Amino acid sequence: MIYEHSRTGRRATAQTNPEMAELSDIPDALLRKRPAGLPEVSEMQAVRHYTRLSQKNFSIDTHFYPLGSCTMKYNPRACNSLASLPGFLSRHPLAPDTHSQGFMACMYDLQEILKHVTGMHDVSLSPAAGAQGEFAGVAMIRAYHDARGDTARSEILVPDAAHGTNPASAVMCGYKAREIPTGRDGDIDLDALKQALGPQTAGIMLTNPSTVGVFERRIKEIAGLVHEAGGLLYYDGANLNAILGKVRPGDMGFDVIHMNLHKTFSTPHGGGGPGAGPVGVSQRLAPYLPVPMVDYDGTDYVWLTEKERPDSIGRLSAFAGNAGVLLRAYVYARLLGRDGMHRVAEFSSLNANYLLKRLMEVGFDAAYPERRASHEFILTLKKQAKELGVNTMDFAKRMLDYGVHAPTTYFPLLVPECLLVEPTETEAKEDLDGFVEIMRTIKQEAETQPDLVKQAPHTMPVRRLDDVRAARELDLAWKNDRNAQPE
């Protein structure tokens, strides 16, 4: 804990002038009486402390990280360096257009590239993450219906396997979320969908390939049914990596989509963000796109704001969203180009299908064995849980001991004891083979010494944590009275 290095009167003096400027013009009643209880440490202590903390993390740069639905592929370092050029870092968000043409050119180009790879009519880059993109998308669906006076539509349909953000975003836009079951083959239950559709349907939110890792084969039929009922189709771009350059959401019949640039366009996840969740729309939703957007008038790049786009659903963050993330995605898109984009889908699918086959060979069960895997697949450890008493979480924790970040566990909820595995295209065959060996070893351990697996991890900085205690005896901040200084 950084506070444990804290001593009164110690501070990183290199960073400020020793003399403090006057504040005497501020009325006393508005001033702080006691200094904020921040740690008082030297610069070296801080550097050492945070370097050590970083070493307690698994990351893409240090470990295989096959976390399903998260697309943990290599984040090229060039994207970081080039987005961090001084001209980009020092540009004020409200700088005039005369001092913004370089940045705006990148944003405009990125909008165009995203339009083409998704087959959408128009794109706004401003949503700060996937969930904000979802919010924007559903808000646009609502704006569209409202503008037509079609205000009785109150429901958004979401598959039971959908990301939790889907129903939560629908609710934030004032809709009820209604669940549609998934069929046995992993595709949506078409009969249930037909029953659910009606004059109350505002739209449906789908991920394709779906969260169970297979391509929704009857997507055209679904699009037809939803459109016939007067609803619109929303595409959750979480799994865009699987189809980049192969099939486009626009061609599948979607009206509005979001992309997770921190997945498909390889910007870093940063321990939980920032992401970027641009939205793309068909022509009929274009007027409602969130602002700001960038346009090119033939000579200059110009901002499109509330003024130029009066029907917009508005602004979702004060400025232009996560600009630095967008710059990284732009660099990535230019490095890959159109050929590189095809290969993303090809090799992420090759890796996933190969890994699935190898894992099945060593005795693991696929949740949808008759289906082709997309860029990810689901194993179900139902058998191991039942026969050996070793469950998915135990397997996941034991993987950490072998230096692999666990795949996504217990999502989607409809598959019991599931592991959602997404190797991504940037892993080499030998690393996938290494993962198979680890899984085989853990399976053997589960058979011969189950407690070893059930007690895992054994080599991490901590053993399994007491989550119940964390929620019951809330300790959410270092208490300053604990910050007593030794004399």
Next chain:
Amino acid sequence: MPFIPHTEDDIQEMLAVIGVDSIDTLFDEIPDELRCDELKAVPAGMPEMEVSRLMQTRAREDGQPLCFLGAGAYDHHIPAAVWQLTTRGEFYTAYTPYQAEASQGTLQLLYEYQSMMTALTGMDVSNASLYDGASALAEAVLMAVRANRKSKSGRILVPRTLHPLYRRVTHSIVRNQGIELVEVGYDSKTGQIDTSVLEQYTGEDFAALVIPQPNFFGVLENVDELTEWAHTNDMLAIAVVNPLAMSILKPAGEWGENGADICCGEGQPMGAPLASGGPYFGFLCCRQKLVRQMPGRIIGKTVDLDGKPGYALTLQAREQHIRRSKATSNICTNQGLMVTAATIHMAIMGGEGLQHMAAACHGNTEKLSQALCSLPQVESVFDGPFFHERVLKLPLAAKDALKALAAHNVLGGFDLSDDYPELENAILVCATEMRGEEDLEQYRSKLERVIAAQVQTPCQLKPDW
């Protein structure tokens, strides 16, 4: 093939294991009529060196002008160590810390962040970040409507002294849930919330009053009085603060008798570069009793099987991945890396370092304001106390003045005429600790020339451009 390690042999071996003869066969479940052609309109790939040349040209194009713009994003010094540590791969390329045992670095750092933010704001608890200051306010408004059981109206009092972009963002985000934002005017003399307007709402049903400190004009509000008024009228008090200002100003948790209920704002001054407006991070703190209404991730300290302290995501039953349609918010990915930078920034600066930094900004803006007000017909508009930003009135249209200054590579401030036409030719200026004496003088002399050239008054200086 950029970033793809497969050799031809690898590919053949892998296809053989799968039992297909080509990679294309892997896409055989996609109906043929949906398959797209090659993406002709997307440019071909380029080697890193060429992309680097392109990006350098574009970055140079934007100049790096001398910046006196603030208005919600501030040009502060960032210790070199902050981003050198933050971009370590172990922070930069980790995911949300779902596997706690393999993410103790990020989790402990976030717990430290929560500790620092509560210390700075004087609140009980903090979440682990939201997208930015404006969207954090929108979440605070939604939270207040959920939390204030005495209020049924879904109405919120929002002062015109709040950042106009924050008002717009909040409206965009909350309007579909039937929440109404009611505007409160300002006192044209002080630049503070007009309490006589507020008095008209005494006894009415509102879920909360939003209190910015400092407000958009840089003016300091009478936060004690406003917080008391809100509480007396059964409203929650939502503080929107600049975290740097919190190092010298009365923390939100100490406003009035009982403190603000929710405190949010823009974290950018804590280690995030200007960078065209993002990524920054929104922070959100609240009183203990509201913690279950809070959106976003929260990290708790707990123990492992051996009783050793450790950190984990907690109160997840509020979140979308557990509660789905009943979650407090749809937020999933937040701004983790920016929080990493902010935590390291606050640790290096310490409370005293932040105070020095805040005071230096304040002093610089005061000097700038005095220098500019020495010019003919330039005057300060409000007489309320201020922090590090000021509204000045010019003798010519703000747009024209700023455009002329920009031609001299000086960003002279924010044009208030669109959002506050009643202030006429007013601009909002800011001089952070990054601006030296010579920078202030440069602004003064350029503005002098701009005024001399554009105002039909006798002048002694001949413009040299």
